[in-house]
Amino acid sequence: MVNTQNLSRQRPGSACEECRRRKVRCDRRRPQCQVCFETGIECKISTTRLPRGPRKGQLRTLRTRIAALERCLADQRPGITHQMAALFDSPEIECDSEEDPFRDLAALPEPGPEIFSDDQQTGGRSPQSPEAQSRPSGLVSDLMRADLDQLYFDRVHPFAPILQRWRYHIWTKQPKKSEAQVCLQYAMWTVAASLSAHFQSLRDTLYQETRRTLDAMDLKSPTGGILSIEQAQAWVLVSIYEYMQLSPQQAWMSAGRCCRLVLGMRLYEIDDPNSPLTMARDHEPSLIDWTGLEEQRRTFWMAYSLDRFISFHNALPYILNEQLIATRLPAPEEDFQAGHPTITRFLPEVMTRGVSNDHCSGLSSFSECIILATICGRALSHRQKAAVEQINGDVVDEFWTRHQWLHEMITFRIQVLSASAQVDPMLIFARIVAQTLVLFLHNVLESITWRTGEHVLGMLEYERLCVMAAHEIVNLVKLQGQLGYFKELLECLQDLDRVKNPSQSPGLSV
Template sequence: MYGRAEPRQQPGYACEECRKKKLRCDRQRPQCGACANAQIQCEVNDRRVPRGPKKGSIGALRSRIVALERRLSTSQNEDGDGQELSLTSESPVKENASAQFPLPDWDITQHEHPSGNSIPLAWGPPPDGLPRSPLLFPDVSVLPTIAASYPSPKQSPPSIGDVYVPDLAKADLIQLYFDRVQPIIPILNKPKTFRWMNDSHNMSEAQQCLQYAMWTSATAFSSQFSGFQETMYAKTRFMLDQLDLSGNDALVCHIEHVQAWILITFYEFSRTNYRRGWLSAGRVFRLVQFLRLYDLDSPKPLGAEHEEDPISIEEKRRTFWIAYCLDRFISVSEGAPMTLSEEVVYTRLPCLDIDFQRGLVPQECFLAETMSSAEIRPYAPLAECVILVTICSRALSHKQIYTIETLYSNIPLDFASRHDWLDGMLTRRLNNLQANYPSITVAENPMIIFSYMVAHAAVIYLCRIVESLSRNDQNQTVVWEFQERGFWAAQEIARLAKEHEHLGYFKAHTFMPLTIYLSATRLAKHLEIRKGDLETNQARVVENSLHISIDALQKLQSVNNLANYYLQLL
């Protein structure tokens, strides 16, 4: 038979003793079998409220949900804001409402949510007239909103999402961070980072934000974690925004706070859009200025010195120089003025990466000393990138000064000597790179590859400046010489972009598309200028390099939105 021939339980109520011991009561009266065998009194409570929802309550809940969705949809259509509040559209109604709408457990310190501070349903209070649903929190008559009580960074509204990330996946993300993100954003000391991450109970809010930023940035360098990439980013941005707004002391800012914003800014450039990354970069620059990271190694007045961990100081140095490079990348790309002025920097260059990770932090030179020195010696890959991007920014300033001088006088003052000085400094830096990082070891470090590409981009930039002289009928020999050098530099960038395929584009620097874009525009202009002078084979070589540059951008756009941004500019 397919059905049961008799009921599962006897009619009536189980006695209190069987309920207590979780035994099946035979429900005999006046004494059940279990109580009779134990020779104890059998008590029955026949006024107990039956388990489960009341009859008809499930249907009533469903009707209220449908009515609420209808009213919300009507109100949103009238407002025209296009935003949707998803309550039940993605999953069927279940009898247990609390199981249907689980709250996200984002608290990495495993503290419980405060009982008196419920998490708001939406980012802000609903407009007047819209109903508030008691379905998600049946014990609360009116849901509080962010406007009434600003939550801490440990809380997040359910609209962010409730993607569960297992501990093993989090450990995998951290490993992925140090394998792919750290080589191009080398701001963290690995042993120190693992120490405070393993001490979750004493982790500060700034460190929590940094941990989430590390997880988020790691998702941008892998395809296997793309499923919860957006949710992780939204959670990190929410935590950072709350940390900015809910600080107890306006004069206190932790270095982990700046580091988290740097990681999120690089993520936004590569995974969201250029505008959002640019705006977040502005916040990074202001935090750097707030902490005076540009003045870490200046002589301190007597009595003001205090002992600080050398590793922590080196982390601050590296944080500043990453922000400094970010400022230069944006300025060179857009021709915009720079925020972090080179003239006031009194922070030493970062030491070699291997020394930094081992906890040995030797004192390096200052940027101004290195720029004026002709010494051939190894620098950290980040330091090489800093020096080369500084030359690019000086070339930008050189162009802007030339424009102003031309506007106010017919003869630009000291243009030739300034240009020769930049050219000589760039040549020395290329020689230093080739002496300390030959082609055999270039492919092992994405930051060194990028440094080479930045150096060649600086050559292209100087070529652009010299070309502006041709309109004034200046020395055409110098112009043609720089055009040839610019063409050679563009070919080198295309070659390095092709070599980077063997290392993998997931390991490519976030701003590598900028250098490839400069290469492609230079190659296209070379074809335009010399189309009447080039032989068939020479034209084919130029077209092949141009095709390699465009192909590299097309391949990069699947992992970096900056590539798509520059493809649209071509």
Template sequence: MLEGRLNTHPQPQEHQSGAERSSDIDIVQPAPAGISDATAIDYTQSWIPPVTASVTEADMLQVMSQNCVPELGSVSDWSLASTLHSRSDAPLHIKDDVRVELDQLYFDRVHPSIPILHQRRYLLWSKARSKTPARTCLQYVMWSLVTLLSAQFRDLTEPLYRKAKRMLDSHALEEEEQCGSETELAQTWVLIAMCESMRTHHRQAWMSAGQAFRLVQAMRFHEIDRPRNSNSHEVLLSHESSDFIETEEKRRVFWMAYFLDHLFSMRSDWPITLNEHVICTRLPIPDREFQSGQHVLGDFLSEAMTESTPKLRSPFTECLILATLCGRSLLRSQQYNVSKAYGDMTSDWPDQHWWLDNILTARLEVLSQCYPPPDEISDPLLLFANVLAQTTIIYYCKDMMAPEPMSAVHSPENAKVMECQHRALAATAAIVRLTKVLCELHFSKIHPLMPIPLLVCAEFLYDHCSSDEAFRLHIAELMHTFGQLKNVNNHEQSYLDLIPRSCLSKTANLLNSPAVS
């Protein structure tokens, strides 16, 4: 078994003081011709500022009272780029048996959360002695993600990340000389952004995600299934490529970029880059059909969201629908603020409210009736969908509960506000229950972006803890479970340690509220 093989793999040891730390990287064969297999390895300087002790609940509250929770990205991660170019190159080679382990771990632990690669296709080209720079770079960032979810290979995280980032930056300069590497480049930028988010370098993650967004736009992955002309049902990219799996990989990397865009925008109320209204790319098909190469087509997003009888879909699609609903609520809030600045208080929010509520209710019914209960789920994306569904309710109700927009837009009665408050409170209670389920899982079974919806919930609770004792009780429960969830950035720490680094940009003021102390 894989786990048994991992347990017997030699553990990295430390040399005497002043020497470099050893790792599971072994210098063996020369690099294939045409591929520069060099990276900067320096274990004397840490990529992440060291934290000497885990954060306790008491420590967290003290941080809040001192108002020292940083803004999003305020940790100095702009220095990463200069650091990457300031190192002296050293060869980085990995033995074949370690490569096999890392590949298998990727599809066991990373792919269930980020299903953008076809396993058989990847394994075919990964064994080639000579690969394009884009594919080599993709392979290194895949392995970097694996090491974050594996205590066995943890010492490889930093050198593998640096290797991938250096190659990616170098490849960007030679972009015009490459041909047929567009999909791998987009996949690499998506995975780099995911890796940086997991390492709590949020500003750098957003910049990398931005590269992915612009790439998928430039390559027109947002209109893969657009008819070539008004009289033809042939589609733009599917017609040009006879490889169905390749086309489906393009769809998947686009939708994962879309997913990242919406989740990152939720974190700080940022504008969404990939607009749902200009997308003409079908939703990804279920992973089983994708991996087996079945020639089936997914629906379009608008079809999936407006179907009269909601049906069972893949967890990835459920997440995309829910992220879209959050994006609609976010856009409405942003449009209201702009309209208020211009003095235009007219709004179609009542119609939007009804539309969002109906779709959200339908997706909640599908999740509860068509899928296993959360305590029986082992699929990270399906667990994430359950948490995101409750977060979507919070996001939706939060806007309705805001006193100023409520009175300015359509002046609802107080009973309507109370209904939203009770509904949001029930959603936070559901999230608390779900986090208790997460505590029973190995950290590799939890979606790497799980902190985002959980921290949205935490922010909402802090914002309303002075208005209702139930909110205060849920805060205490949530913080208790945060203390039990393992932080992938440091396996000796918990989600409590993420709060000073990963809170939403406006959380600092909320956490400094006297109601919390």
């Protein structure tokens, strides 16, 4: 007996071209189906089928046109008829699909909020120029914004903890945002999109819009524009994106602009005890916006860390002067997100030689990365001074004093980090950086030409430590890869020419 459930609902064969065009069911009769027979046309069948669905880019083009039309209608601009005609002036869009090509238009991006800027003369808020209003604010729909925000806090925030989550969600719900706030959102979405296969197609457009807005705000600053924390945070994220996706050189340039901005905002002296602002906070602690203050601290320290790490990668001078910093280290992440005020130490307190484990306990993982960034900066200066000392023929003992201090500090930090029971991706990253510095210092030793017998014996011990460090880096990179964080950052770190060259660093030749 024939199983009727396995029979096709239609007669075998392909539908004719006329039935496909009309999107009706073809009875597949031969030599002529019923539809072609009734209309008196030739019944043609094509065995070559085009891919189903709209062509690549067609839906995006439709979304862009419709979103632009909606903005025109919402703004009620003059000459809208001509703008509508221009939007549809391109060639007709064809679709060779049996399915409805407009099935996805229900999820069209809605127009973004109108962007306002501070009016310095009136003290109010005024709309920006038509050029600014024509920005692709409808590029990201409300649903996409929610997804990108979630991606940001899941994948970006763990290595760039500069935003307090609930504070961010509060100001994002405001109907009108400042230009700096919108720019920060685009920067957040840029980095988030770069770490997601689903949103990869958006990352370049988001990055270009972020850079365009940042450049525009930089041009306004000399004419009375107000520097905002969101602007500095956007530069931090742009530097990270460029470091991961473009080039360390481009990231170094952007990190420099970010550092100049935090210097202009005087974020390096937030907790200066002699500052009038600090004294006022001590007098009226109940009036302190602790969360906002901590965001400023974290933004400064993130700029500081990028300044050190990216300069270290490029072997170029850094900008921020460690000796001028009077800002406390970041609070633990749990206290920051919960809004609990916490008093932390200053950087010199934890950089002092001979500190105890008790003195360094309780530091956040972010603070540990800042300490390693500081050692990176000192190690880079050590190498640069060594090159000058060889030229000038300075005393060897000065070099070895610096070198021994750096090695002792790195060894101590490795011990502190290894004793931590947390499986924190930022702590693991700090451990990788610490072991990389062991390799770097060995490379500095190999670069010197004035060696005594005593120093050569000391170098043999450093070479043994270098080999151990290389093995530890391999293990930590594997562990970090399992956690899924810092993949791109680790690839950049592994690309350090002064570390990866086996002829210069025996530790990586094993």
